[in-house]
Amino acid sequence: MQNPSATILQLYHAGRFSAALRAFESLPASPAVVPLSAAAYAALVTACSRLHSLPHGRLVHRHLLASEDARLTFNTVLSNHLITMYGRCAAPDSARLVFDGMPHRNPVSWAAVIAAHAQNSRCADALGLFSSMLRSGTAPDQFALGSAVRACAELGDVSLGRQVHAQVLKSEMGSDLIVQNALVTMYSKSGSIKDGVTLFERIRDKDLVSWGSIITGLAQQGSEMEALQIFREMISEGTHQHPNEFHFGSVFRACGVIGSLQYGEQIHGLSVKYRLDRNSYAGCSLSDMYARCNMLDSAKKVFYRIEAPDLVAWNSLINAYSVEGLLSEAMVLFSEMRDSGLRPDGITVRGLLCACVGSDALYEGRAIHSYLVKLGLNGDVSVCNSLLSMYARCLDFLSAMDVFHETNNRDVVTWNSILTACVQHRHLEEVFKLFIVLHRSVSSLDRISLNNVLSASAELGYFEMVKQVHACAFKVGLVGDTMLSNGLIDTYAKCGSLDDAKKLVEIMGTGCDVFSWSSLIVGYAQSGYAKEALDLFARMRSLGIKPNHVTFVGVLIACSRVGFVDEGCYYYSIMEPEYGIVPTREHCSCVIDLLARAGRLSEAAKFVDQMPFEPDIVMWKTLLAASKKHNDAEMGKRAAEGILNIDQSHSAAYVLLCNIYAASGNWNEFARLKKAMRSSGVQKTPGKSWIKLKGELKVFIVEDRSHPESEEIYTMLELVCMEMVKAGYIPELACKYANFEHTDNDLLSDEILAEYG
Structure with missing residues (x-):
């Protein structure tokens, strides 16, 4: 029988690493029966390293230790091989144990153990070992220096990297x-x-x-065009080796980021020349590049040509279709991926959930939810966050809340997602309840959390909560954040606290941007201080700050409130020619309101007919309200028909038109409309009011009798109303006529609120 050591060495040198390990496994367990040479052990350890086989590596190591031959167990070369093997097999702690047990170490030993830690993201440990190496008086070789530099790169610590660079220059290895x-x-x-x-x-x-180092670095740091230029230089220099999959992967990603389809297609042709377009890494990047350039068909064609696409490649394509909202196509790809034998991960399901938007996608969203529970991914907080957002987008708020309550280890994204959902679905009281809980965990607060609370506060005019958010901004160090400061300015203004809003603008000083000024201008305009709003607009322009579309909304509102019709029309006319701002629906609504408030209804109607948009409900409601104010039944009828053509169940249109007919004494039309409302099943949405009492927010609804003392409250309210009439204050009854389902004792929620408070 051939010498086992010779057999192992022969197989190793032939590149048959697995066969060499099988030959080793066929030997008796005790090395005393069939001893191996140091060269054979070195070959076996290196084979394990090449195959990344940690179990075989430990087996060979145990066999070596069992030999009890000091020439082997304390062999520096063998120990160096073992350290390298453990490093490549992701076992840096085992590598350190071997290193610590070595009686004699050389520069290779130090380089191997430093590399074992650096390549397994144990960078701080790697740099600690490098420091120990220097203190021991051992001069680092190029491998130790390279690993130390790579550890600094992984940590992103350029200061520490410069220190290692200085050591490189000191060691005269700078040219290596x-x-x-x-x-x-x-x-x-x-x-x-x-x-x-x-x-x-x-x-x-x-x-x-x-x-590859410079191309990847440039691409990752936002210098994509420079990365492409370096790649071009590489090709033109005609190096003896052609670009590999990593070079192509980097430049394809660069093309995708800047949306350069022209460069991408040229480099695609080059990758075909080198037969790398089917490589998993390069092909995945190429497919992603086409997807980023909105060429999904090309992305799919490239993907289907990749040899054995891995999970990363599948996720990339699924996500590309999901981002474009193509849920059906993404689900087909998801099914194909599962058929290929790959197990989806959190990235897969997050990509699919991203495509679920609107109530029509709720069925698919629930199916994905069920599947991810099967996969055991419902414990992944990032998956739960995506799930929560999906239900919110699919208009299922209750399910979103269920996911929130079931999520363990909530992070700031979880809180922001549920707060955003509450604001979007107008569960504003819930925002404040959640904020009280969230406020106890300062680490989970950021600008998005606080801006969501500000949005809810602005809706309800909850001034005390705005003050709490402002104080919280100081506490978490966000008081200087421009985005949050603008949110505070906007909310203070909407709550009517213009002094606080203006004071914050003054504190920001030169930090104020167009959003700061616009919020203040809109706030003054909506609060009825039109002249002050226009003065602020003039001051803003004098400071050289270019107005945006929101600024002009505020200016037009201001002109409307004080009846500056000609001035408002002038500002509207200069938006596009002087500032490049194309008028939006909101601006057109403001102009309609400007004309209608002034009683120039025919001009408002003409503007509606000539504007570049189809009128929406807001515009028709503006005309309808003005028609009521100016008793223009014909215009009111046209406006109401405009609303009902868009939404036949819109109760406000019926109510306002009823008011117009009642005010003009046209009881026949009033009765006809009342009958139409009954037959259509249209119901008036009850009004709501809020008041803060003893630190708690109270909600009041029209005709609500759920309070245990409601009879006493309504009795007291009737007495107050009677006293009001005696004092000479005659109530406006037109609205009461429109709400024909109510009795003569109908009362508004605001009146109940006042009595309660």
């Missing part, structure tokens, strides 16, 4: 290609791209790693 490439990568990844480019240009004999 391994170290130079590592330094280029470190500076590029750490954001010091200029230093990376300078070092790259100094490399005389650049290899593929050199080119």
Whole structure:
């Protein structure tokens, strides 16, 4: 029988690593029966390293230790091989144990153990070992220096990287290609791209790693065009090796980010030339590039040509279709992925959930929810966050709340998602309840959380809550955040606290942007201080701040409130020619309101006919309200018909038109409309009012008798109304006529609120 050591070495040198390990496994368990040579052990350990087989590596290590031969167990070369193997098999702790047990270490030992930690994201440990190496007086070689530099790159610590760079220069290893490439990568990844480019240009004999390091660094740091230029230089230099899949992957991603389809298609042709378009890494990046350029058919064609696409490739394509809202196509791809034998992960289901928008997608959303529970992904907080947002987008608020309550280890995204859902679905009281709970955990508060609370506060005019949010901004260090400050200005203004809003603008000083000024202008305009709003607009322009579309909304509202019709029309006319702002529906609504408030209904109707949009409900309601005010039944009828053509169940149109007929004494039309409302099943949405009493927000609804003392409340309210009439205050009854289902004792929720408070 051939010597086992010789057999193992023969198989190893032939590149048959698995066969060499099988030959080892066929040997007796005790090395005393069939001893192996140091060369055979080294070959076996290296085979395990190449195959990334940790179980085999531990087996060979145990066999080596069992030999009890000091020449083997304390062999420095063998120990170095073991450290390298454990590092490549993602077992840095085992590598450290071998290193610590070595009686004699050489520079290779240090380099191996530093690399074992650096390549397994144990960068702080790697740098600690590098520091120990220097203190021991051992001069680092190019491999130790390269690993230390890579650890700095992984940490993104350019300051520490510069210290290692200084050590490189001190050791005279600055011209070594391994170290130079590592330094280029470190500076590029750490954001010091200029230093990376300078070092790259100094490399005389650049290899593929050199080119790849600078191309990837430039692409990752937002210098995509420079990355493409370097790639072009690489091709034109005609290096002895052609670009690999990593070069192509980086440039395809760069093309996708900047949306350069032209460059992408050219480089695609080059990848076909080198037969890398079907490579999983390059092909996935190419498919993603086409998807980012809205070429989904091309993305799918590239994807289907990839040899054995992995989960990353599938997720990339599914996400591309999901982002475009193509749920059906994304679900087909999802089904194909499962048929291929791949198990979906959190990224897969998050991509699919992203495509679920609107009530029509709720069925698919629920199906995905059920499937991810089967996969055991319902414990993943990022998946739960996507699930919560999906239900909110699909208009199922109760399910969104259920997901929120079932989510463990909620993070700031979880809280922001549920707060956003509450605001969007107008569960405003719930926002404040959640904020009280959230306020106890300062770490979960950010600008989005606070802006959601501000939005709810603005809707209800909840001034005390705005003050709490402002105080909280100080507490969490967000008081200088421009976005949050603008939200505070806007909400203070909407709550009628214009002094607080203006004071905040003054505190911001030069930090004020167009949004700050616009919020203040709109606030003054909506609060009836039209002249002040227009003065602020003039001051803003004098400071050289260019107005935006919101600014002009405020200006037009201001003109409308004080009856500056000609001035308002002038400002509307200069929006596009002077500021490049194309009028939106909101601006047109303001102009309609401007004309209608002034009683110029025929001009308002003409504007509606000539504007570049189909009139919406808001515009028709503006005309309808003005028709009531000016007793123009014909215009009121036209406006009401406009509303009902859009929404036949819109109760406000019926109510306002009833008011117009009642005010003009046209009881026949009033009765006809009342009958039409009954036959259509239209019901008036009850009004709501809010009041804060003893620190708690109370909600009042028209005709609500759920309070245990409601009889006493209504009796007292009737007495107050009688006293009001005696005092000479005659109530407006037109609205009461329109709400024909009520009795003579109908009362508004605001009146109940006042009595309660």
